[in-house]
Amino acid sequence: MARRQRKKSTINKDAWLNTYADMITLVLVFFILLYSMSTIDAKKYEMLVETFNPSAIEKPAGEASTATETPDAATAPKEDIAIEEIVDLDDLYQYLSEYTKKNGLEDSVQVVKGEDTVFIKFMSDIFFEPDKAQIKPGGVAILANIGGALAAAEPAIKAIRIDGHTAQADSPVNDRDLSTDRSNEVLKFFDDGYIVDSSKLLAVGYGMFRPIAPNDTEENRAKNRRVEILISKDDTIQDELDKIYEQQKAQTEVQN
Numbered sequence: 001m002a003r004r005q006r007k008k009s010t011i012n013k014d015a016w017l018n019t020y021a022d023m024i025t026l027v028l029v030f031f032i033l034l035y036s037m038s039t040i041d042a043k044k045y046e047m048l049v050e051t052f053n054p055s056a057i058e059k060p061a062g063e064a065s066t067a068t069e070t071p072d073a074a075t076a077p078k079e080d081i082a083i084e085e086i087v088d089l090d091d092l093y094q095y096l097s098e099y100t101k102k103n104g105l106e107d108s109v110q111v112v113k114g115e116d117t118v119f120i121k122f123m124s125d126i127f128f129e130p131d132k133a134q135i136k137p138g139g140v141a142i143l144a145n146i147g148g149a150l151a152a153a154e155p156a157i158k159a160i161r162i163d164g165h166t167a168q169a170d171s172p173v174n175d176r177d178l179s180t181d182r183s184n185e186v187l188k189f190f191d192d193g194y195i196v197d198s199s200k201l202l203a204v205g206y207g208m209f210r211p212i213a214p215n216d217t218e219e220n221r222a223k224n225r226r227v228e229i230l231i232s233k234d235d236t237i238q239d240e241l242d243k244i245y246e247q248q249k250a251q252t253e254v255q256n
Contacts, residue, residue: 080098081094081095081098082095083095083148083149083152084152086149086152086153087152087153087155087156088153088156089113089116089117089118089153089156089157089231089233090113091152091153092118092149092150092152092153092231093111093113093118095149096111096118096120096146096149097111099145099149103142105126105142108122108123108125108126109121109122109123109126109142116232116233116234117230117231117232117233118230118231119228119229119230119231120146120228120229120231121226121227121228122142122226122227122228122229123222123223123225123226124164124165124166124182124225124226124227125222125225126138126139126142127139127142127143127182127185127186127227128182131171131172131173131178133178133181133182133184133185134185135185135186135189140189143186143189143190146229147189147190147193147194147195148194150190150194150195150231151194151195151196153231154195154196154197154200156233157200157231157232157233158200158232158233158234158235158238159200159202159230159231159232159234159235159238160190160195160200160201160202160229160230160231160232161202161203161204161229161230161232162183162186162187162190162201162202162203162204162227162228162229163183163203163204163205163206163210163227163228163229163230164178164179164180164181164182164183164184164186164203164204164205164206164227165179165206165207165208165210165211165224165225165226165227165228166178166179166207166208166224166225167208167211167215167220167221167222167224167225168208168211168215168221168224169215169221175207175208176205176207177205178205178207179205179206179207179208180203180204180205180207181205182205182227183203183204183205183227184203184205186203186227186229187201187202187203199238200235208224211224212224212226
C-alpha cells in the first residue's frame with residue numbers, strides 16, 4: 001500500500017513582521033503626540049476639542065464659541081483708545097491719529113511716530129488769523145484735546161517743544177516775532193491746566209528760516225505757515241544744561 005504524501009505547510013513564517021511594523025508605527029505616533037502636547041496652547045487645544053465635540057467644553061450662558069467667533073489678532077480692528085488709557089508715547093500717537101481722522105483734520109494735521117518721539121504738524125490757519133498770534137476758538141478746542149492727551153502721557157514725556165514758522169511775504173509784522181508769539185501762545189495754553197512740570201515745555205520761533213516748500217506761490221507759503229509740536233522721551237540738550245547747572249551750583253557752594 002502506497003504511503004500518503006504529506007502536504008507541504010503554507011504558513012508564512014514572516015507574517016509577524018507586519019504586526020511588529022504596525023506596533024512600531026503606533027509607538028512613534030504616540031511619542032510624537034506626547035511631544036506636541038508638551039507645548040500645547042490651551043486656547044488652541046480648546047478650539048480643537050470643541051471642533052470635534054462641542055459638548056465637551058462647557059461655556060457660561062451667553063458666551064460665544066471660541067472656535068467660530070474669536071477674531072484673528074492680525075485682522076482684529078484696533079479699539080479706540082480713550083485719554084484715560086494713555087500711558088506712553090505709543091498710546092499718545094494712537095489717540096492723536098484717531099482724533100485727527102475722526103474730525104477730518106488729515107489735510108491740516110500730520111502726526112508722525114518716531115522711535116522715542118511723536119511729531120505733530122499743524123497748518124497755522126487752524127489756530128491763527130493772518131498776522132495774528134491769538135488762538136482762534138476752533139483752535140482752542142483742538143488744543144484742549146491735545147493738552148488732555150499730553151497730560152495723560154506726561155510721566156513718559158521728557159520734553160515738549162513747540163516750533164512756530166512763518167512764510168516769506170510782504171507783511172507789516174516781523175516774521176520772527178510772529179512765529180515766536182504763536183509758539184508761546186500754544187506753550188502757555190498747555191502750561192495753563194495741562195502740563196504739571198512747566199520745565200518740560202519749550203517754545204521756539206523760527207520765522208521764515210526753516211521752510212518746507214518754496215515761497216514762490218501762495219499755496220506753498222501756506223505750507224510754510226505752520227506750528228509743530230515735538231514730544232520726546234529724551235532731552236539731550238536739557239541733560240547737558242543740567243550738568244552745567246550742577247557744576248555752577250557746586251562752584252557757588254565752594255565760593256560761599
